[in-house]
Amino acid sequence: MKRNIFAFLAGGLFGVGLLVSGMTDTTKVQGWLDVFGAWDPTLAFVLGGAILPMAVAWRVAARRSTSVLGDAMPAKTDPRLGANLVVGSVLFGMGWGLAGLCPGPAMASLSFGGWGGMLFLVAMGAGMYVAPPLRARIAQHEAA
Amino acid sequence: MMIEMDWVWGLIGGLMIGGAAALFLLVNGRIMGASGILGGLVDGTGRGTSAERLAFIGGLIVAPAVLALLMGGAQTNITANPVVIIAAGLLVGIGTRLANGCTSGHGVCGISRLSLRGIVATVFYLLAGGLMMVTFRHVLGVI
Numbered sequence: 001m002k003r004n005i006f007a008f009l010a011g012g013l014f015g016v017g018l019l020v021s022g023m024t025d026t027t028k029v030q031g032w033l034d035v036f037g038a039w040d041p042t043l044a045f046v047l048g049g050a051i052l053p054m055a056v057a058w059r060v061a062a063r064r065s066t067s068v069l070g071d072a073m074p075a076k077t078d079p080r081l082g083a084n085l086v087v088g089s090v091l092f093g094m095g096w097g098l099a100g101l102c103p104g105p106a107m108a109s110l111s112f113g114g115w116g117g118m119l120f121l122v123a124m125g126a127g128m129y130v131a132p133p134l135r136a137r138i139a140q141h142e143a144a
Numbered sequence: 145m146m147i148e149m150d151w152v153w154g155l156i157g158g159l160m161i162g163g164a165a166a167l168f169l170l171v172n173g174r175i176m177g178a179s180g181i182l183g184g185l186v187d188g189t190g191r192g193t194s195a196e197r198l199a200f201i202g203g204l205i206v207a208p209a210v211l212a213l214l215m216g217g218a219q220t221n222i223t224a225n226p227v228v229i230i231a232a233g234l235l236v237g238i239g240t241r242l243a244n245g246c247t248s249g250h251g252v253c254g255i256s257r258l259s260l261r262g263i264v265a266t267v268f269y270l271l272a273g274g275l276m277m278v279t280f281r282h283v284l285g286v287i
Binding site: 003004005006007008009010011012013014015016017018019020021022023024025026027028030033035036037038039040041042043044045046047048049050051052054055056057058059060061064066067068069070071073074077078079080081084085086087088089090091092093094095096097098099100101102103104106107108109110111112113114116117119120121122123124125126127128129130131132134135136138 | 150151152153154155156157158159160161162163164165166167168169170171172173174176178179180183186187190195196197199200201202203204205206207208209211212217218219220221222223224226228229230231232233234235236237238239240241242243244246247248250251252253254255256257258259260261262264265266267268269270271272273274275276277278279280282287
Protein backbone atom coordinates (compact mmCIF):
# COMPACT_ATOMS: atom_id res chain seq x y z
CA MET A 1 0.00 0.00 0.00
CA LYS A 2 2.75 2.46 0.99
CA ARG A 3 4.51 1.68 -2.26
CA ASN A 4 1.41 2.59 -4.29
CA ILE A 5 0.85 5.81 -2.33
CA PHE A 6 4.39 6.97 -3.04
CA ALA A 7 4.08 5.90 -6.68
CA PHE A 8 0.89 8.00 -6.91
CA LEU A 9 2.67 10.97 -5.31
CA ALA A 10 5.69 10.65 -7.61
CA GLY A 11 3.40 10.40 -10.64
CA GLY A 12 1.43 13.42 -9.44
CA LEU A 13 4.50 15.58 -8.89
CA PHE A 14 5.85 14.48 -12.29
CA GLY A 15 2.56 15.42 -13.95
CA VAL A 16 2.35 18.83 -12.27
CA GLY A 17 5.97 19.49 -13.26
CA LEU A 18 5.20 18.60 -16.87
CA LEU A 19 2.22 20.96 -16.96
CA VAL A 20 3.97 23.83 -15.15
CA SER A 21 7.11 23.56 -17.30
CA GLY A 22 5.23 23.65 -20.60
CA MET A 23 6.07 20.08 -21.68
CA THR A 24 2.36 19.34 -22.25
CA ASP A 25 2.17 22.24 -24.74
CA THR A 26 3.13 20.84 -28.13
CA THR A 27 3.94 24.30 -29.51
CA LYS A 28 6.63 24.76 -26.84
CA VAL A 29 8.13 21.32 -27.47
CA GLN A 30 8.15 21.82 -31.24
CA GLY A 31 9.52 25.33 -30.69
CA TRP A 32 12.48 23.79 -28.81
CA LEU A 33 13.12 21.24 -31.57
CA ASP A 34 12.76 23.90 -34.27
CA VAL A 35 16.35 25.13 -34.09
CA PHE A 36 16.13 26.74 -37.54
CA GLY A 37 12.82 28.50 -36.85
CA ALA A 38 11.63 30.57 -33.90
CA TRP A 39 13.72 28.60 -31.41
CA ASP A 40 12.29 28.33 -27.88
CA PRO A 41 14.98 27.52 -25.26
CA THR A 42 12.52 26.73 -22.42
CA LEU A 43 13.12 22.97 -22.57
CA ALA A 44 16.80 23.40 -21.76
CA PHE A 45 15.69 24.85 -18.40
CA VAL A 46 13.23 21.98 -17.91
CA LEU A 47 15.83 19.30 -18.56
CA GLY A 48 18.50 21.12 -16.57
CA GLY A 49 16.12 21.68 -13.66
CA ALA A 50 15.10 18.02 -13.68
CA ILE A 51 18.67 16.70 -13.81
CA LEU A 52 19.78 18.69 -10.72
CA PRO A 53 17.71 16.93 -8.00
CA MET A 54 18.17 13.60 -9.76
CA ALA A 55 21.97 13.93 -9.79
CA VAL A 56 21.80 14.43 -6.00
CA ALA A 57 19.43 11.46 -5.68
CA TRP A 58 21.84 9.14 -7.53
CA ARG A 59 24.63 10.19 -5.14
CA VAL A 60 22.42 9.41 -2.15
CA ALA A 61 21.35 6.12 -3.75
CA ALA A 62 24.98 5.09 -4.23
CA ARG A 63 25.55 5.31 -0.46
CA ARG A 64 22.49 3.22 0.42
CA SER A 65 22.06 -0.50 -0.02
CA THR A 66 18.27 -0.32 -0.34
CA SER A 67 15.50 2.19 -0.97
CA VAL A 68 13.37 3.56 1.90
CA LEU A 69 10.82 0.79 1.27
CA GLY A 70 13.56 -1.83 1.22
CA ASP A 71 14.05 -2.51 -2.51
CA ALA A 72 17.40 -3.11 -4.11
CA MET A 73 18.58 0.02 -5.90
CA PRO A 74 18.48 -0.08 -9.73
CA ALA A 75 21.35 -1.93 -11.39
CA LYS A 76 24.45 -0.06 -12.57
CA THR A 77 24.23 1.51 -16.02
CA ASP A 78 24.68 -0.84 -18.97
CA PRO A 79 27.64 0.32 -21.09
CA ARG A 80 26.43 -1.53 -24.25
CA LEU A 81 24.72 0.77 -26.73
CA GLY A 82 23.27 -1.48 -29.45
CA ALA A 83 21.16 -0.97 -32.56
CA ASN A 84 17.86 -0.99 -30.65
CA LEU A 85 18.93 2.03 -28.60
CA VAL A 86 19.88 4.07 -31.67
CA VAL A 87 17.04 2.95 -33.99
CA GLY A 88 14.49 3.32 -31.21
CA SER A 89 15.69 6.78 -30.19
CA VAL A 90 15.60 7.98 -33.81
CA LEU A 91 12.03 6.67 -34.28
CA PHE A 92 10.98 8.19 -30.95
CA GLY A 93 12.52 11.55 -31.84
CA MET A 94 10.69 11.53 -35.19
CA GLY A 95 7.33 11.00 -33.48
CA TRP A 96 8.17 13.54 -30.78
CA GLY A 97 8.93 16.15 -33.43
CA LEU A 98 5.85 15.35 -35.51
CA ALA A 99 3.31 15.82 -32.73
CA GLY A 100 5.26 17.48 -29.90
CA LEU A 101 4.31 14.89 -27.29
CA CYS A 102 6.48 12.33 -25.50
CA PRO A 103 5.03 9.55 -23.28
CA GLY A 104 4.91 11.44 -19.94
CA PRO A 105 3.10 14.54 -21.22
CA ALA A 106 0.84 12.35 -23.41
CA MET A 107 -0.51 10.77 -20.20
CA ALA A 108 -0.39 13.96 -18.11
CA SER A 109 -2.56 15.82 -20.65
CA LEU A 110 -5.27 13.15 -20.87
CA SER A 111 -7.84 15.32 -19.04
CA PHE A 112 -7.42 18.39 -21.28
CA GLY A 113 -5.85 17.02 -24.48
CA GLY A 114 -9.15 16.39 -26.28
CA TRP A 115 -9.67 13.76 -28.98
CA GLY A 116 -6.24 14.45 -30.50
CA GLY A 117 -4.50 13.60 -27.24
CA MET A 118 -6.55 10.43 -26.84
CA LEU A 119 -5.84 9.35 -30.41
CA PHE A 120 -2.13 9.90 -29.78
CA LEU A 121 -2.29 7.78 -26.60
CA VAL A 122 -4.07 4.93 -28.39
CA ALA A 123 -1.54 4.98 -31.25
CA MET A 124 1.34 5.13 -28.77
CA GLY A 125 -0.08 2.17 -26.84
CA ALA A 126 -0.43 0.21 -30.09
CA GLY A 127 3.18 1.01 -30.94
CA MET A 128 4.29 -0.21 -27.51
CA TYR A 129 2.28 -3.40 -28.01
CA VAL A 130 3.91 -4.29 -31.34
CA ALA A 131 7.45 -3.27 -30.33
CA PRO A 132 8.76 -6.39 -28.47
CA PRO A 133 8.96 -8.77 -31.50
CA LEU A 134 10.57 -5.97 -33.51
CA ARG A 135 13.12 -5.40 -30.77
CA ALA A 136 13.94 -9.13 -30.74
CA ARG A 137 14.45 -9.14 -34.51
CA ILE A 138 16.80 -6.16 -34.41
CA ALA A 139 18.80 -7.76 -31.60
CA GLN A 140 18.97 -11.03 -33.58
CA HIS A 141 20.19 -9.22 -36.69
CA GLU A 142 22.84 -7.48 -34.67
CA ALA A 143 24.08 -10.70 -33.08
CA ALA A 144 24.27 -12.46 -36.47
CA MET B 145 5.50 39.09 -20.23
CA MET B 146 4.52 35.41 -20.34
CA ILE B 147 7.23 34.69 -22.93
CA GLU B 148 9.95 36.19 -20.73
CA MET B 149 8.70 34.20 -17.74
CA ASP B 150 8.60 30.88 -19.60
CA TRP B 151 12.13 29.87 -18.65
CA VAL B 152 11.34 30.41 -14.94
CA TRP B 153 8.32 28.12 -15.20
CA GLY B 154 10.44 25.69 -17.19
CA LEU B 155 13.00 25.62 -14.39
CA ILE B 156 10.37 25.29 -11.62
CA GLY B 157 8.57 22.51 -13.51
CA GLY B 158 11.88 20.84 -14.26
CA LEU B 159 12.81 20.81 -10.57
CA MET B 160 9.43 19.18 -9.84
CA ILE B 161 10.07 16.53 -12.51
CA GLY B 162 13.50 15.81 -11.05
CA GLY B 163 12.05 15.83 -7.53
CA ALA B 164 9.47 13.25 -8.60
CA ALA B 165 12.19 11.07 -10.12
CA ALA B 166 14.28 11.41 -6.94
CA LEU B 167 11.30 10.40 -4.78
CA PHE B 168 10.54 7.38 -6.95
CA LEU B 169 14.19 6.29 -6.86
CA LEU B 170 14.92 6.79 -3.16
CA VAL B 171 11.57 5.61 -1.77
CA ASN B 172 10.40 2.98 -4.27
CA GLY B 173 13.80 2.04 -5.67
CA ARG B 174 12.55 2.58 -9.22
CA ILE B 175 13.71 4.55 -12.24
CA MET B 176 11.03 7.03 -13.29
CA GLY B 177 10.66 6.34 -16.99
CA ALA B 178 7.21 7.14 -18.39
CA SER B 179 7.49 4.85 -21.42
CA GLY B 180 8.79 1.93 -19.35
CA ILE B 181 6.10 2.28 -16.68
CA LEU B 182 3.31 2.31 -19.29
CA GLY B 183 5.02 -0.10 -21.70
CA GLY B 184 5.36 -2.78 -19.02
CA LEU B 185 1.58 -2.70 -18.59
CA VAL B 186 0.92 -2.75 -22.34
CA ASP B 187 3.19 -5.69 -23.24
CA GLY B 188 2.73 -7.61 -19.99
CA THR B 189 6.38 -7.56 -18.89
CA GLY B 190 5.47 -5.48 -15.82
CA ARG B 191 2.71 -7.77 -14.56
CA GLY B 192 4.38 -8.29 -11.18
CA THR B 193 4.50 -4.55 -10.48
CA SER B 194 1.24 -3.50 -12.16
CA ALA B 195 -0.33 -1.92 -9.03
CA GLU B 196 2.66 0.39 -8.56
CA ARG B 197 2.64 1.27 -12.28
CA LEU B 198 -1.10 2.02 -12.24
CA ALA B 199 -0.73 4.15 -9.10
CA PHE B 200 2.04 6.19 -10.76
CA ILE B 201 -0.01 6.68 -13.93
CA GLY B 202 -3.06 7.56 -11.81
CA GLY B 203 -1.14 10.38 -10.13
CA LEU B 204 0.31 11.43 -13.48
CA ILE B 205 -3.19 11.89 -14.92
CA VAL B 206 -5.12 13.15 -11.86
CA ALA B 207 -2.71 15.79 -10.49
CA PRO B 208 -2.38 17.78 -13.75
CA ALA B 209 -6.15 17.42 -14.28
CA VAL B 210 -6.77 19.12 -10.92
CA LEU B 211 -4.15 21.81 -11.57
CA ALA B 212 -5.56 22.47 -15.06
CA LEU B 213 -9.01 22.96 -13.50
CA LEU B 214 -7.60 25.41 -10.94
CA MET B 215 -5.78 27.26 -13.72
CA GLY B 216 -9.02 27.57 -15.66
CA GLY B 217 -7.96 25.09 -18.35
CA ALA B 218 -4.85 24.01 -20.22
CA GLN B 219 -4.06 23.39 -23.87
CA THR B 220 -1.83 20.90 -25.65
CA ASN B 221 -2.28 22.71 -29.01
CA ILE B 222 -1.80 19.34 -30.72
CA THR B 223 -2.27 19.22 -34.49
CA ALA B 224 -5.79 18.49 -35.79
CA ASN B 225 -4.40 16.20 -38.50
CA PRO B 226 -5.30 12.62 -37.47
CA VAL B 227 -2.76 11.05 -39.85
CA VAL B 228 0.08 13.02 -38.23
CA ILE B 229 -1.21 12.13 -34.75
CA ILE B 230 -1.43 8.40 -35.49
CA ALA B 231 1.97 8.28 -37.19
CA ALA B 232 3.56 10.23 -34.34
CA GLY B 233 1.95 8.05 -31.66
CA LEU B 234 3.08 4.83 -33.35
CA LEU B 235 6.64 6.16 -33.75
CA VAL B 236 6.81 7.26 -30.10
CA GLY B 237 5.37 3.94 -28.88
CA ILE B 238 7.63 1.71 -30.98
CA GLY B 239 10.72 3.90 -30.61
CA THR B 240 10.64 4.24 -26.84
CA ARG B 241 10.17 0.49 -26.38
CA LEU B 242 13.01 -0.39 -28.76
CA ALA B 243 15.28 2.12 -27.03
CA ASN B 244 13.95 1.11 -23.60
CA GLY B 245 13.37 4.71 -22.54
CA CYS B 246 12.19 8.19 -23.45
CA THR B 247 12.74 11.75 -22.28
CA SER B 248 12.22 10.90 -18.60
CA GLY B 249 14.09 7.58 -18.39
CA HIS B 250 17.00 8.25 -20.74
CA GLY B 251 16.92 12.05 -20.53
CA VAL B 252 16.32 12.90 -16.87
CA CYS B 253 17.30 9.67 -15.07
CA GLY B 254 20.05 8.59 -17.49
CA ILE B 255 21.95 11.83 -18.01
CA SER B 256 21.87 12.64 -14.27
CA ARG B 257 23.85 9.43 -13.55
CA LEU B 258 26.09 10.01 -16.61
CA SER B 259 24.76 6.87 -18.30
CA LEU B 260 26.29 6.52 -21.77
CA ARG B 261 23.07 4.92 -23.05
CA GLY B 262 21.00 7.81 -21.72
CA ILE B 263 23.29 10.41 -23.29
CA VAL B 264 23.44 8.63 -26.67
CA ALA B 265 19.66 8.11 -26.73
CA THR B 266 19.07 11.79 -25.92
CA VAL B 267 21.43 12.96 -28.66
CA PHE B 268 19.66 10.77 -31.24
CA TYR B 269 16.08 11.66 -30.29
CA LEU B 270 16.90 15.37 -30.19
CA LEU B 271 18.60 15.19 -33.60
CA ALA B 272 15.72 13.17 -35.08
CA GLY B 273 13.17 15.60 -33.63
CA GLY B 274 15.08 18.59 -35.00
CA LEU B 275 15.31 16.98 -38.46
CA MET B 276 11.56 16.34 -38.44
CA MET B 277 10.95 20.04 -37.74
CA VAL B 278 13.19 21.03 -40.66
CA THR B 279 11.59 18.51 -43.02
CA PHE B 280 7.94 18.69 -42.05
CA ARG B 281 7.70 22.36 -41.04
CA HIS B 282 10.18 24.24 -43.20
CA VAL B 283 10.39 22.02 -46.31
CA LEU B 284 6.98 20.34 -46.55
CA GLY B 285 4.96 22.74 -44.39
CA VAL B 286 2.86 19.94 -42.86
CA ILE B 287 3.27 20.72 -39.14
